[in-house]
Amino acid sequence: MPLSPLNPPARGFAQSEFELRTYELQKQMRGKQLDAVFFTTEAEFRYFSGFKSQFWESPTRPWFLVVPTEGKPIAVVPEIGVSGFELTWITDVRSWPSPRPEDDGISLLATTLHEVSARFRRIGAMLGPETHLRMPANNFASLQNLLLHHSWEDVSDIIQIIRSVKSKAEIEKIRFSCNIAAEAFDYLRQHLSVGITERQACKAMHLEMLRLGADSCPYLISGSGPAGYDSIIMGPTDRVLTEGDVLIIDTGANFDGYFCDFDRNYAFVSAAKETVDAYEAVYAATEAGLGAAEPGRTTGEVWQAMWSVLEKAGALGNDVGRMGHGLGMQLTEWPSFIPKGDVVLKPGMVLTLEPGMAFAPNRMMVHEDNIVITENGCELLHPRTWDKLPVIG
Structure with a gap:
């Protein structure tokens, strides 16, 4: 548990x-x-x-x-x-x-x-x-x-x-960081509203993660836009969130020198059908990644499992360049989930699954979850994200 x-x-x-x-x-x-x-x-x-x-x-x-x-x-x-x-x-x-x-x-x-x-x-x-x-x-x-x-x-x-292979003690520190962020994402779902800015949303989450026990939150970024976002590395900005917007927040809370790294998406008042479809496609791609991430499989095989779902859903591309990476003392660690990646997964590896797709011109949808490879497969280090895109307001 x-x-x-x-x-x-x-x-x-x-x-x-x-x-x-x-x-x-x-x-x-x-x-x-x-x-x-x-x-x-x-x-x-x-x-x-x-x-x-x-x-x-x-x-x-x-x-x-x-x-x-x-x-x-x-x-x-x-x-x-x-x-x-x-x-x-x-x-x-x-x-x-x-x-x-x-x-x-x-x-x-x-x-x-x-x-x-x-x-x-x-x-x-x-x-x-x-x-x-x-x-x-x-x-x-x-x-x-x-x-x-x-x-x-x-x-x-x-x-x-x-x-890349973490000890039990390392995994528990990462798990704790992950659960802090997961609870803060749930908190934010209840406290977001139309009219606030990206920066205000991120500050609210930052304070909640500190209250829950994070030592620091050195990585806390966001992106937003009508029906989707075109960047996941530049915010938060002072852009005001309005009806039809989609907001992503990606965070790396830290406890005792160990990071989490995952994101959540929120829609405001209403969500366009193409946005909802993209959310569900990326959710399904994560499911495929969870099924493929097991000892003996390669990073390339896990990438292909996720990309196959996104490609079938009509993805125009993946601008992130990879679909996950190692995690631990640093926000991103080796290895990366990339096409034809040949790193073999081993029990004890802590990784992120980060499928993302361009679903329309200048519009992206990205999910990211944190896992540990076990003897028989993988285990999420925090509760799974919502299976439906949450709509605020």
């Missing part, structure tokens, strides 16, 4: 979870003859260390985590953050007085990497698609010069695979 928003799961993780995550990475590292991997981005840093801080919002100071092939990760961090590691399982914390633009931790990081990479002189970093290095390009060049006899390997595929 879904957790009540009044009864959140425990925060944080047992040390054994970080040990297991690190063990899985080190096993892959040894297979690829990598001496060490270093991370610069918040999600990977937190995933292997347990260090959770809002200080990542500041671009001033860099943070580094080094994972050797044996033993615990090593933190190479600004002095201002050292005390925060008393709350983690990390015991080797090395620091410098940042900000120091002339050498903001680079020489200390190079020394640490050199210390743990004497065997193969091969170092891994996040260099692939859907990743980035959170450090200036010239700092990375300086690091490479300081480790001139080392080679650099992309480990983004390894990390994406490891992180």
Whole structure:
């Protein structure tokens, strides 16, 4: 049963979870003859260390985590953050007085990497698609010069695979976030009215999610228009909602560092037949996705199951470019549901199903729900959306 928003799961993780995550990475590292991997981005840093801080919002100071092939990760961090590691399982914390633009931790990081990479002189970093290095390009060049006899390997595929399968504790945090948003969507259904703006609707939902237990709601967007909307990434705006409009709200509430990501649609006073038909087609496509999402199936097969329904319903296209993705510590994670996608689904993967269709020129309809792959299929992490387009007023 879904957790009540009044009864959140425990925060944080047992040390054994970080040990297991690190063990899985080190096993892959040894297979690829990598001496060490270093991370610069918040999600990977937190995933292997347990260090959770809002200080990542500041671009001033860099943070580094080094994972050797044996033993615990090593933190190479600004002095201002050292005390925060008393709350983690990390015991080797090395620091410098940042900000120091002339050498903001680079020489200390190079020394640490050199210390743990004497065997193969091969170092891994996040260099692939859907990743980035959170450090200036010239700092990375300086690091490479300081480790001139080392080679650099992309480990983004390894990390994406490891992180894609969630633990029970991770799933419960995501489930809680999902149920907060689901209750807030129901709340909004009772409190929307003609004459309010997109921004007012989103603010009402934002406040309700915080009241229900969300730590934050950094992603809360909307789109609206007569009989449908033409964008799902730009709002909310101050556009006033009037009779015949359709409003979509897409949210990513966060609890203890884990996101939900799904949307709901509302019509005002009346709904055009083509809008109702599009809603029902996308609902049916989600049903097809729920039926196809099971261990052993590929992301491409799930995409095809959803697209076949939309195509039969007369879809003019899909402007979103994919129909779902991974979910967890980040609002969108690997993999994506795309045509001919070859990622095999595994139990423990948390994903979104996001079928969408252009049903008329400049008019879209999108649904999004959150699921976890189980041993025998998949499970919704929140109540299913309404089978009929709700009409407000």
